Amino acid sequence: MAELESMRASIDNIDAALVHILAERFKCTKRVGRLKAEYDLPPADPEREARQIARLRALAVDADLDPAFAEKFLNFIISEVIRHHEAFRG
Ligand SMILES: O=C(O)C(=O)C[C@]1(C(=O)O)C=C[C@@H](O)C=C1
Secondary structure, three states: OHHHHHHHHHHHHHHHHHHHHHHHHHHHHHHHHHHHHHOOOOOOOHHHHHHHHHHHHHHHHHOOOOHHHHHHHHHHHHHHHHHHHHHHHO
16 A cells, blocks of 8 residues: 555654654763763753753643643653663763
8 A cells, every 4th residue: 555655654764763862862861961971960950851851741731742642742752861860970
């Protein structure tokens, strides 16, 4: 079915873009992790996370994406980032 193949090709492109976007995000957060370790700042910043979640939920609603999913996805990424930050502290 041509439409199925076409949609799958787009899905594969989007998945590739997600991997590249996530790789760039983790490059940034690794730099943040080094700075936090250097200046003895805590790995997690719950107030910033609350602002990020509120912002992302609103963006999700505008984009017709389930805001609960957007929140879960961000929390999943941030928990991995915090794990990296903790590793930098040794
Ligand atoms: O902004 C920071 O302080 C970060 O360390 C980055 C980040 C994130 O991945 O967005 C990760 C952990 C913090 O709790 C908040 C945000």
